[in-house]
Amino acid sequence: MSQNNPPKKLDDPLYNSRIIKNYLEYTKKQYPEVDINSMLSYAAITNYELEDQGHWLTQRQVDRFHDILVKKTGNPNISREVGRYAASSKASTVVKQYALGFMTPAAAYWVVKNIASRLTRAHTFESRRIGPERVEITSIPKHGVAEKAYQCDNRMGQLEALSRLFTNKFAKIEQPTCIHRGDDACRYIITWEKTTSLMWRRVRNYFTLCAIVVSGVLFFFLPLISWLAVIFLFSSVTLGLSLYSEHLEKRDLTRNLDAQGDVAKDLLDEINIRYNDALLVKEIGQATSKFMDIQRLLTSVMHAMQRRLDFDRGGIWLANFDKTKICYNVGYGYDREVEEILRKSDFHLDSPHSRGPAVQAFKQQQPLLVSDVTEIKSDISMRSVEFIKGIGVQSFICVPIVYEKESLGVLFVDNIKSKQPLSQTDLSLLTGIAPQIAISIHNAISYQRIQEGKEREENLRKLFEKYLPAPIIKQYLDSGNMDLFRGDELAITAIFLDIRGFTSCSENMEVRETVSFLNDYFERCSHIISEGNGHINKFTGDGFLAIFGAPEPLDNHPAMAFNAADKILDMSGKCILGGSPMSIGIGLHTGLAIVGNIGSESKMEYTAVGDTINTASRLQELTKVFHDFPIIMSRSAWEALAGHPCHREITNLGMQQIRGKKDKLEAFGFRPLKDNPLSPFQTDRNYMHS
Template structure:
């Protein structure tokens, strides 16, 4: 059973960002490898980690830094780190701590599925936060410390000082939840506003009281001083408020830009799904379907180039099928590329993805060149590829080919989101290929059957359950005197049967479709009437189409034979 994923990759990414800034000598790669975390997963804000992955990373981190309290420091750092992504931008958009702490319930759900967080206001500058673990979750103390650090840092965004946090109840000390009491200092703008308000009241009272005790000249000077002081305090508080507001506007602008990018990405992904659906219904030409899909894939998902390679019927070779975004020289080169699937020594990325039915992502080709086969290494170098994703095209457990995309010009990093999208699209490509091939085979079978149906020496028809003639060959048209256009889909088989034989023919027709215990004869004679009114003596053989309600009837004209027999008997 797969372990549940509780923690956003942004949490681990904040650790990595912290290490790069404060511990630049520590190599992060071994820490991630020990935890089973890929670097590209950290760049995907939609990727989640398991408890085990988080624990393994933290254990190695403490050993590398020799700092048991590092999680709390990273928590403080995470609020303003780039790793926080859209959530961090969202937090930075709030003017004061009270507003920021008021939405941490919502923010917690974006970062952790392991616990629910509820807040309750105690005073204007104090709240209570209660964290309750979900059933089955075994959170570790370092994760509690990370949470404390993050909640401390929220206040610093506005007050430039960490919040004060009391932690009277903790699950790691026998409590049924983690309870935090958070308090913070007022923002500078709010403090100056309060000083102004108090000064205005006190000054006004003093001016009124002094009116009866000091000369008017001194009183005028006192009032003037009061007005100047009040004006100065007002200007200072408004200056600080505007400064805080300007900072908020700037950060919200960044958040808006990122949100617009996300909206644009989701819109393109929706269009891609629509266009792939349209491509799947384009017809039976596999190359045409794949070209349409590949073009939509590259344009909608912001890749520079892409190609599809399909296995031959013997599953011994991977052969170039379609590509998009390459220059004519590279296209010519790709058309000649063949990867051997039947060679056990083949270790290329495309071959491995095909065999293991697992995606491969590489963001820096130079890091894996030593592990590549010479042929793959030469191929990637010739293409100028720096980063790429290769996913298998699988249908009903059978590998059919591979889909490969890369970036050369944009240098955009590839991540788990792109892998997930491509792994969702690849099976649709497989289904479309299978459907197109099946459709083509069906067409070929129909054409073969129609050729046999038309070329046989007997008169043949296909009739529906309601006796409508669905198909008729030329021999039947000549026999009954009607054209095929008049017959097919329009006329009823019973129209041609002689009245004396009609009852018998209807009974046989019904029994044959009901799979009656007493099956009707498969061959028998009957009489029919053609367009001219001539009575014909005919022999027919009938058979049902498997799993259908339609039947095939072959007819031989016995009229000449019957007439000859009558003449012989008379002579």
């Protein structure tokens, strides 16, 4: 393929890592002086990729590896030799066991396409039997693959070695066509010797056949005794050949069964690993739906990883709110001393000198697998080197926890006891788990923020309820677009309350005591009014205005207002102010009022305005004239109380001239028939002053 038409699959994963492992085994055995690590580095291949039997390498990687290998060893034919070595290499153990499962070389060559598919994705293979110990195998390159001649040599070596698994001898190969000679495909004519057990079985069969024929002929020429002796001899030889051939067959069968047993064990181990991986994903998902608290969530994830994954230690580091550092959160497998080091060691993200693996994985959002920490000492800070040394790390995997391109933290695992090498499969698994952890963390953070928002809203609601009636706040929150300056004309009952003689009494009280007294008293009044579905609209020094029937309409608001006034009167009479029972005056009026937010864009208050409010205030002033009637109401209120149990106790005070009105107003006074004696309520010193 020319330079102007580069191959399409130079960087596609085409070749299983076991191919290069065969090369490494052979090189270590035949050329121990060659530096393996430098060759792998030149080829951009890592040790953990080779340890993973499920990892695949690119054409570019294997080409560079072959080039540097030939240069280091000075052996241009090393690929053919490595191919032949595959019959005895450890890297090919699984493939060998798979091939031996077919019992005979003919069967193994017949399914060579299945064997080859475990090693390469660059070619397709076809097999055709052309004799008892002879097959033709055709290798056809896939479109875009730029295979080199050395790879064809290596394949020939492997095909030669396949026969050796059964006959202990290499097969003979002819290659009539080859893509490297301009042909469309590589054809291999493979011939192998018979297996020992098969050869002796044929010898036994031929000898038995000949013995029968010869015995039949000799029957007519030999005496009976001699003929029987010959029959005995032939039978003994046949029996011996049968026993020997069966011995060889059993030996081959035993070898194959042992191989299959190893394959079964490996398969069961692999199934167990995959099962634990699936359970891990399931358990992380369950933790996501079960826990909304980040700490409980991550602790559950760590427990699942400890149960399901084969790592000695693991931990999660999370970034702080400002994303200036990542801190250890939770982990497993660390002893107390190491965990203490982890909790005291933060990785700073805002420092240009921070070059540790965790910081790089977090910032670059790329996973990192380090097979030997000595390889990265020159690339990290001394602080990172001391940290790694302090916690005893030798090799590790660090995976960023990323949600929608935002790094949240890192996931870290290592092996310190088992010494088991970390592989690309481990890296891929953790890279797959990390996004699920990220989603879980994000969901937990979102839930936490929602809860905090609800808590803030509740606190604000409680704060605003001190200034606005709760129904008004609810209406605004529910509608979202409520007109704050809208006023409604509603039928209400207004109560005006004033504490008699409070000004003179407060002259003998400390300022704090005065404020405390009023706050405690108004709190009790507010509780009584709220029970009657009313609300205190405003405080007037030593009194207040309360409204019933707004902002939410109330059918029986006159009765509710009167009942509240009666309870407040009873409660107030049990309090001591200035050495005697507290005296109050209450004005009560029922009528229409404009209710809504009154004020400007910068400041407003929810209140009621109109003649109803003014009239209630003026009626309260009449209680200073009619001392025996602490509650004075208008005719409209009196009429609305018809049928009330206390209606008969209300006295008509006649037409009264009130301040601010030209016409007189008919007033009605209420005085409880019974005088309540001082009760144990007096013992509350917050309501007493001597």
